[in-house]
Amino acid sequence: MRRRKFLLLSMAALALRANAQDAAVRFGLTPVFLDDHAGLLKAWRAYLESRLGRPVQFVQRGTYREISDMLRRDKLDFAWICGYPFVRWRRWLRLLAVPLYRGQPLYRAYLIVPATDTTTRSILDLRGKVFAFSDPDSNSGYLYANYRLAQADERPAGFFSKSFFTWAHRKVVEAVAAVLAQGGSVDGYVWDTLEKFSPELTSRTRVADRSPEFGFPPLVARASVTHAEFDAMSRVLLGMASDGEGQDLLNRLNLDGFTPGSDGLFEDIDRMMRAVDRSDAAAPA
Amino acid sequence: MLPRLRDLSLRYKIPLRGSLLVLVTAAAVTLSLMFREYDQLRDDLIASSASMGRVLAKTLVTPLVHDDVWRAFEIINSPFHASGHELAPQTAEIVTVLDSRGMVYVSTQPTQYPILADPMRTNRDFSELQHAIDHYREFEPTVVEPLRSDKLYVVAPIVSDGVQLGSLVIGYSKSAFAPRFYAIAKRAGVVTLFVIAVLLPASWYWGQRFARPLMNLARSMEQVSTRIPAEAEVRVEESRDEMGQVGAAYKAMLQELREKELLKREIVVSERLAAVGRLSAGIAHEINNPLGGMLNAINTFKHHGSDDPVTVKTLSLLERGLLQIRDTVAALLVEARIESHPLTRQDIEDTRTLVLADANGKSVRFEWENDVVGALQIPSTLVRQILINLMLNAVDAAGANGVASGHVYHDSRDLHIVVANNGTHIPPERMEYLFEPFSSHRAGGHGLGLWVTYQVIRQLSGDVAVASEPDHTSFHVTLPLETQPA
Numbered sequence: 212m213r214r215r216k217f218l219l220l221s222m223a224a225l226a227l228r229a230n231a232q233d234a235a236v237r238f239g240l241t242p243v244f245l246d247d248h249a250g251l252l253k254a255w256r257a258y259l260e261s262r263l264g265r266p267v268q269f270v271q272r273g274t275y276r277e278i279s280d281m282l283r284r285d286k287l288d289f290a291w292i293c294g295y296p297f298v299r300w301r302r303w304l305r306l307l308a309v310p311l312y313r314g315q316p317l318y319r320a321y322l323i324v325p326a327t328d329t330t331t332r333s334i335l336d337l338r339g340k341v342f343a344f345s346d347p348d349s350n351s352g353y354l355y356a357n358y359r360l361a362q363a364d365e366r367p368a369g370f371f372s373k374s375f376f377t378w379a380h381r382k383v384v385e386a387v388a389a390v391l392a393q394g395g396s397v398d399g400y401v402w403d404t405l406e407k408f409s410p411e412l413t414s415r416t417r418v419a420d421r422s423p424e425f426g427f428p429p430l431v432a433r434a435s436v437t438h439a440e441f442d443a444m445s446r447v448l449l450g451m452a453s454d455g456e457g458q459d460l461l462n463r464l465n466l467d468g469f470t471p472g473s474d475g476l477f478e479d480i481d482r483m484m485r486a487v488d489r490s491d492a493a494a495p496a
Numbered sequence: 497m498l499p500r501l502r503d504l505s506l507r508y509k510i511p512l513r514g515s516l517l518v519l520v521t522a523a524a525v526t527l528s529l530m531f532r533e534y535d536q537l538r539d540d541l542i543a544s545s546a547s548m549g550r551v552l553a554k555t556l557v558t559p560l561v562h563d564d565v566w567r568a569f570e571i572i573n574s575p576f577h578a579s580g581h582e583l584a585p586q587t588a589e590i591v592t593v594l595d596s597r598g599m600v601y602v603s604t605q606p607t608q609y610p611i612l613a614d615p616m617r618t619n620r621d622f623s624e625l626q627h628a629i630d631h632y633r634e635f636e637p638t639v640v641e642p643l644r645s646d647k648l649y650v651v652a653p654i655v656s657d658g659v660q661l662g663s664l665v666i667g668y669s670k671s672a673f674a675p676r677f678y679a680i681a682k683r684a685g686v687v688t689l690f691v692i693a694v695l696l697p698a699s700w701y702w703g704q705r706f707a708r709p710l711m712n713l714a715r716s717m718e719q720v721s722t723r724i725p726a727e728a729e730v731r732v733e734e735s736r737d738e739m740g741q742v743g744a745a746y747k748a749m750l751q752e753l754r755e756k757e758l759l760k761r762e763i764v765v766s767e768r769l770a771a772v773g774r775l776s777a778g779i780a781h782e783i784n785n786p787l788g789g790m791l792n793a794i795n796t797f798k799h800h801g802s803d804d805p806v807t808v809k810t811l812s813l814l815e816r817g818l819l820q821i822r823d824t825v826a827a828l829l830v831e832a833r834i835e836s837h838p839l840t841r842q843d844i845e846d847t848r849t850l851v852l853a854d855a856n857g858k859s860v861r862f863e864w865e866n867d868v869v870g871a872l873q874i875p876s877t878l879v880r881q882i883l884i885n886l887m888l889n890a891v892d893a894a895g896a897n898g899v900a901s902g903h904v905y906h907d908s909r910d911l912h913i914v915v916a917n918n919g920t921h922i923p924p925e926r927m928e929y930l931f932e933p934f935s936s937h938r939a940g941g942h943g944l945g946l947w948v949t950y951q952v953i954r955q956l957s958g959d960v961a962v963a964s965e966p967d968h969t970s971f972h973v974t975l976p977l978e979t980q981p982a
Contacts, residue, residue, distance in 0.1 A: 341611045343566070373611050375565035382566060391569055391606040 239290030309472030426476030
């Protein structure tokens with residue numbers, strides 16, 4: 212009898228484990244970092260799976276918007292997004308962790324120009340030029356530049372002869388390096404990381420202007436994620452800096468670690484968003 | 497100074513011309529192959545780029561509709577990324593998308609063709625391209641080769657639902673053909689060199705072979721001015737082609753020259769003999785007249801003269817000397833006006849009897865053949881004189897245990913006398929002076945026998961031929977029958 216009971220229990224345990232394994236953690240990624248390094252992603256996924264004891268599925272899409280939409284519709288459990296969608300969709304999201312870059316949960320937006328351009332000091336010097344944005348939902352790749360123009364009572368459509376999106380920071384660097392665009396707005400962390408790993412690309416560009424510091428693109432959870440899942444993921448991320456394997460991954464990500472962070476980090480972005488929204492609303496249709 | 501080309505020997509000229517021909521042929525073949533290859537290259541390029549243009553143009557529809565510059569840029573760059581860093585010969589040099597107004601939408605070379613710029617400012621080729629763009633046939637890719645341009649373009653329309661959104665321009669540098677073209681040229685060059693390496697020695701060999709008979713001929717002809725080359729020295733081509741014909745004609749010419757030379761020598765000899773004859777006859781006549789007087793005087797003196805023994809002895813000595821002079825002069829003076837009956841078989845047989853006695857005395861075997869029958873219209877005395885002279889000479893020359901022969905025959909025109917012996921032959925250097933008086937080296941002869949014989953033969957308008965070689969010397973006398981002696 213005892214023996215039979217024990218058997219039933221272990222079977223239930225097995226079933227539970229199988230169930231847990233089937234329900235993979237769905238983790239959305241955006242080009243806020245160099246998400247095209249498949250090798251790094253594979254290693255990071257394996258790390259997360261071993262630490263969580265659950266399968267992890269990375270979900271990548273062409274735009275920030277698709278990832279934030281999936282988060283809001285509970286199609287994803289977690290995601291690494293930009294501060295701009297974070298403040299825009301704040302109600303649907305929970306702040307999971309903020310990466311530490313150079314010891315701070317902060318980064319800057321860079322204005323880059325081709326290396327041949329030695330005169331440009333500000334985005335306002337680029338009137339009538341072709342300009343590359345990364346993503347309309349990116350803070351460093353779009354919002355900040357727009358904010359700078361709005362402060363000067365300008366809008367991209369009228370200020371530049373042409374502007375386009377490359378849907379990734381890295382590609383903004385490529386577009387400016389090829390002089391397809393005479394200027395681009397890019398995530399400073401991405402540019403710095405590229406300079407470290409692909410200096411031949413960044414050397415063809417020049418950083419003409421640096422923004423003030425903003426909250427680093429955060430890792431977020433959908434609002435409906437369970438506490439257990441949230442805590443497990445949070446623990447793994449915050450613990451990465453304290454184990455060798457995690458440290459190795461962080462090095463490859465060019466980050467120092469993760470911190471819980473707070474909404475206060477993203478206040479500036481929130482402010483800029485409102486300013487730009489007002490400006491757009493004021494603009495003639 | 498180099499010798500002029502036309503003065504070169506054929507032994508160089510023919511191989512040189514052959515080599516030139518080989519080189520020109522090789523160059524022509526190589527060039528035509530290269531041109532063909534160039535055309536092929538161009539056709540391949542046009543075919544592949546037209547299909548690439550079609551694919552790219554279709555792919556570019558969405559980015560153009562969405563105004564997605566970056567996507568369009570990635571698409572037009574894809575052919576470059578596909579082939580790696582090293583530009584393959586058929587990789588486009590530039591791909592540019594023009595918008596519906598003909599301005600640059602995006603280009604693989606944004607520095608030269610910035611977005612929204614007028615491409616004609618950068619490259620005048622675009623004015624011709626614009627013309628092609630304005631006149632698409634069925635929205636199919638068009639190949640444009642602007643004049644005075646080193647580029648070749650494929651222009652493809654970007655069409656969505658029958659509306660032209662823009663144009664795709666793919667530019668190829670013709671110099672991009674160069675590496676592949678040079679590779680082909682190099683290969684063709686190697687093959688050509690190989691062919692030349694095979695053909696040149698062959699051409700030299702054949703040229704030399706062709707020139708050799710001509711050179712031999714030329715060398716031989718050069719000698720003709722100093723002496724006529726002997727038959728054996730002349731090496732000419734034995735064939736029926738023109739070279740052989742020239743050789744044969746040359747040989748025939750040499751033969752004629754040799755005969756002419758012989759004839760000339762014979763004429764000289766006979767003219768000399770005639771001159772000697774006239775001279776000796778004149779002298780003989782001049783001697784004969786006083787000689788007759790002197791002999792008459794001695795005769796008269798002997799009848800009426802003293803009996804002084806010294807005088808008698810002296811006169812007798814004088815008479816003997818004068819008689820010897822008369823004999824000699826008589827021999828020199830061939831008396832032609834001897835009355836003579838026609839020649840009969842018996843006349844000839846008589847001479848044999850005379851000679852046979854001499855032959856027997858010298859142990860010489862004498863062979864005899866007489867084919868004359870009936871009487872022949874020719875003075876018998878003279879013929880007998882010729883026969884006896886020649887036959888006695890033959891017996892003499894044959895020597896002991898030798899063989900001498902006489903053969904007399906006739907045809908309707910001539911009487912032939914052939915006298916031969918197997919004794920010591922007459923050396924060639926003596927042959928020319930054989931019939932001259934006092935030329936005999938034989939002991940006992942006065943050296944007038946052959947001279948007289950010759951004079952007689954000439955008087956009968958006949959001819960004599962002598963052939964002498966070791967163990968056989970023959971005299972062949974031909975005397976015309978109709979001709980009466982003068």
